[in-house]
Amino acid sequence: MARMKFYCDPERCIECNACVTACKNENEVPWGVNRRRVVTINDGDEGERSLSVACMHCSDAPCATVCPVDCFYTTQDGVVLHDKDICIGCGYCFYACPFGAPQFPEDGAFATRGKMDKCTFCAGGPEADSSSDEHRKYGSNRLAEGKLPLCAEMCSTKALLAGDADTISEIYRKRVINRSASVMARGVSYRDASFRAPHSASGKSSAKE
């Protein structure tokens, strides 16, 4: 069976946030909830990198370990999903998750946590595939239609890869080899060959000194 994974290539991500928007639209997620977000490290400085993060569908998921009601399960495709009928909205998965994937809509009189919502790898939930219940609770089930998650499918620079771990690691491996080859051809080190202006090119085009 396949083991579904995301991979985001920081050399390609341009922080356009289209994955965030696409996810929000496709899955009709509640207000205040973003299943995916783009984080930029060293924003505006040399070595700036952006990464799109959501649930990484861990093989040994910490959220599933700490859940007091045991509402997580891993599908045959290796996608980590949860059952909103069982979830009590305690927030423990949010504490344990390294990626900050679990999100909580504000709920009740005191704006406490509602039932957790997170990226489903566009694979819906425990309800029958493509049922209206499933769509209402978990959003779209593209995997059941033979499609991959929309965030990765429409990524304009193909920074975000989604699919079987073997396939996407093969794609990424080829990229790394090609980049190394371009290093060879240009005779510069990989550090200088990555996709941003070198020191010397910082003159007229950049407002930043």
Place this chain on the structure above:
Amino acid sequence: MAKSIFLQSDNRKMHAGWLLLLLLCFIVQPFDSFANTSESRGIPSAAVLNPAAELWRDVRQREQLTNGTSQVKGVDSGVLINAYGDQWRKFRMQQLIPVGGYLLLGIVIGLALFYLIRGKVAIEGGESDKKLLRYTSYEQLIHWFIASIFLFLAISGLIILFGRPVLIPIMGKEAFSVIASACKEGHNLMGPLFLVALILIFIKFVRRNIYQKGDLSWLLRGGGIIGKKHVPSNFFNMGEKTMFWMLVLVGSVIIASGFVLIFPVFGLGREWMELAHVGHAIGAILVIGVIIGHIYIGTIGMEGAIEGMKTGYCDLNWAKEHHDLWATKAEQQGEVISNDKVSRLRDVSSAQSLGGHVQEE
């Protein structure tokens, strides 16, 4: 033409040399000095292969705080990797649940053994026909107020903590989810009331709980457990005072951390919530352990101990044995009343509390 051929062959040579170097670098990577020298010679070392390796190490391990920014606004949304989440998971799964569980189980088993060996501590002089007023109705009221809230919070908290290993195998996930959900909501609603109750208890009982001369000797003699003799003490003995201060101090920690946990709207990040959860859990386990002991003494552990909280009056002999400094003083001030008078007083007060429907016969 010749130039390009030369370049190509040069490239090939470089390629082979580069691969060799890559291999070498991977082998000798642990030897930092070697890697440094190769870098200083201008040859790419393993560290150069992933130019952002150091950045990602910082992001992942966060030895220094490497926070990013995100267009998605929210608490912690700029944090790429929450490095403390894993520590918190280990604390909860490997320490809190097993250690806490066995600790509470150990306390219950220990008390059961103690009861089997020592039995109920009887009033040695037997019940007398005289009584002392120990708690006013207001004091009883706030005691049972905090007691019921505490019991609810303790039981609901323990269900959330130990439900997965203990209750899910018995009742299944769906049924347990209903209970756990009720526990979570109830815990959140009742939690703030515990603060109110604790404040009332503190104001009413703090003066009698200040440590005094004689408390140290009570402690040294184990509160009368060592040997058969009773140890003199005032209105509250040293054990009760310690329980009071523990409830106040540890209880405050529990309340403060509880507020952090209920209200994510405070805008505190996950590190604070993880820390709050650790404090909340450790404090709660400690206080629950102490309260189990308190309930034991109040119910099956000691004869006459619960009377003061049930009726407001305690037996004079019990008071003389367990709180003799207070009992002697009360006796001197003439506060001793007979059983008959107590039952008459109680009838009147219960009649009043029922709105005067019960007629005195």
